[in-house]
Amino acid sequence: MPRQTKTPCGDGRTVQYNTIKVRLYPTEAQAALFENTFGCCRYIWNRMLADQQRFYIETGAHFIPTPAKYKKEAPFLKDVDNQALIQEHNKLSQAFRVFFKNPSSFGYPNFKKKKTDKDSYTACNHVFESGPTIYTTKDGVRMTKAGVVRARFSRRPQGWWKLKRITVEKNRSGKYYCYILYECRVKAPEPVVPAARTTIGLKYSMAHFYVADSGAMADPPHWLRQSQEKLSKMQQRLHRMQPGSKNYQEAVQKYRELHEHIANQRRDFIHKESRRIANAWDAVCMRADALAEMSRKLPVGNVLDSGYGMFRECLRYKLERQGKRLISISRYEPTTRTCSVCGSVRDQIPLRVKAWTCPQCGAVHHKEINAAKNIKAQGLAQYFGEQNLDMSA
Numbered sequence: 001m002p003r004q005t006k007t008p009c010g011d012g013r014t015v016q017y018n019t020i021k022v023r024l025y026p027t028e029a030q031a032a033l034f035e036n037t038f039g040c041c042r043y044i045w046n047r048m049l050a051d052q053q054r055f056y057i058e059t060g061a062h063f064i065p066t067p068a069k070y071k072k073e074a075p076f077l078k079d080v081d082n083q084a085l086i087q088e089h090n091k092l093s094q095a096f097r098v099f100f101k102n103p104s105s106f107g108y109p110n111f112k113k114k115k116t117d118k119d120s121y122t123a124c125n126h127v128f129e130s131g132p133t134i135y136t137t138k139d140g141v142r143m144t145k146a147g148v149v150r151a152r153f154s155r156r157p158q159g160w161w162k163l164k165r166i167t168v169e170k171n172r173s174g175k176y177y178c179y180i181l182y183e184c185r186v187k188a189p190e191p192v193v194p195a196a197r198t199t200i201g202l203k204y205s206m207a208h209f210y211v212a213d214s215g216a217m218a219d220p221p222h223w224l225r226q227s228q229e230k231l232s233k234m235q236q237r238l239h240r241m242q243p244g245s246k247n248y249q250e251a252v253q254k255y256r257e258l259h260e261h262i263a264n265q266r267r268d269f270i271h272k273e274s275r276r277i278a279n280a281w282d283a284v285c286m287r288a289d290a291l292a293e294m295s296r297k298l299p300v301g302n303v304l305d306s307g308y309g310m311f312r313e314c315l316r317y318k319l320e321r322q323g324k325r326l327i328s329i330s331r332y333e334p335t336t337r338t339c340s341v342c343g344s345v346r347d348q349i350p351l352r353v354k355a356w357t358c359p360q361c362g363a364v365h366h367k368e369i370n371a372a373k374n375i376k377a378q379g380l381a382q383y384f385g386e387q388n389l390d391m392s393a
């Protein structure tokens, strides 16, 4: 899954970050080392957080001790990659930074629990004269302490990409994955100026994932629905079973695997759909909907509800890499209630209403297509306003 944030370098090049996800097949000893590292990371996080809290109460100052301080009293920390512990310190410092900056959106850092927190750790690559500490081989990833861990690559890095860091993770069904982050310096793309006919407006839709201003809809593939139905049936079966029994354990594992399968299907759909749109259009207009808030109002179990945020993020970087723009308009714009023909704004339209007639000009609207048209018009106006360009040009 490629991810990107861009930083200009000043020489017409920008730094892109690409992530490659690989499945890991550790030996028993390597898996034990991973488990150990996950545990040590949780331990060091909790110790640093506890000491930060104590120190804050005693002196009123914010201070996080470094992992080195704990190694004497907890010698088992020496068994794992020191880089992983340093990263926990960085992550905790970052968690406090965002918390201090914006306490209402980012909560106070929490203690980590084995039961609820993800099994994962991150380690940075260091390049010494003797070579890098982390690198990929034909069929594996070489890591500090673990050595070469067998891996399956679905895609390969380019030779000139710089390996920055890895995150090793165990998912809920017990599979290991490694996210390898690369830094790539690329030529900055020429900015593309959108026109009305090369711009698409997308409206989030509960039933269709999105609806475009042209009337096109991305109906979620039927197999996604089939998997979803299967998941609901499995869930019902689980409720009827005796927790703790062997059958129950097996069913839980199957349930988790199906869950994972659906997540993969969804990710695949989102990547393909965003790729298609980013290649076909010069700009995409979307509303900055508060998706977390919206999904609370949705019926439980809508497989695509959580995918829209990812879809937007995929679109953003896929467009940016081509010098194109994702134009976000305010979520407070009344795009649904505004007539895209005459511009008059009417009262709230009930959720179940699919079509309406404008009381001012008599235009008949499909509710979602009309909203997508408004999102596009609003987005373009915003874009040309920002750029100080004449829209008719």
Ligand SMILES: [Zn+2]
Pocket: 339, 340, 341, 342, 343, 344, 358, 359, 360, 361, 362, 363
């Ligand atoms: Zn009208």
